[in-house]
Amino acid sequence: MAMAAHRPEGRPGQALNGPGGKEFADGTQDGYHTASASGRTDYNAQWDADQQDNNNIVPLTRIEAEKLFGPNVSRPSRVTPFRVVAAQVVLSLVATLVWWLFYKPPGAAALSALLGGAICWVPGALFAARLKTPGAGATVMNWMLGEAFKMGATIAMFVAIAFWYRDVQWVPLLVTYLIALKTYWIALAWR
DSSP states (O other), X not given: OOOOOOOXXXXXXXXXXXXXXXXXXXXXXXXXXXXXXXXXXXXXXXXXXXXXXXXXXXXXXXXXXXXXXXXXXXXXXXXXXXXXXXXHHHHHXXXXXXXXXXXXXXXXXHHHHHHHHHHHHHHHHHHHHHHHSTTOOSOHHHHHHHHHHHXXXXXXXXXXXXXXXXXXXXXXXXXXXXXXXTHHHHHHHHO
């Protein structure tokens, strides 16, 4: 006795799990092949329909957020850009002291370590100062420009040290740079 294939009904674009992967009620595999009047595939119509479904998102209330994330969810963070930069300076100085004490010869290694830390925190300090200026609002474009400036300043400092400081010790410089760079993770954990 042959069994008839049962095709579940649903609205177009609704996923139905079939044996070959994700099968949709409109007969497509990915749900985005709807034909327009000209016979061409109209991806925008399906995307618009999906976006209308996503517009029904309801934000959490304060009580719901506190249930999910704990009572400190609405407390402002103690971590500010200036505190992160201060922590980077402190870690850079500690790493410089360690290179001074345990590396032979200590002078070039300690100076290289200090420069490596400075490569991290100087652009960060400039970015934090830029955020603090009254004319620079917290827009996405200002953040993007600030981050681009940070990356450019970091690259410029690496290049300047490579050209003008001939006795650079690359291992202490890069290790201290990475230690200072990971301060962001320490700051996030400290929050």
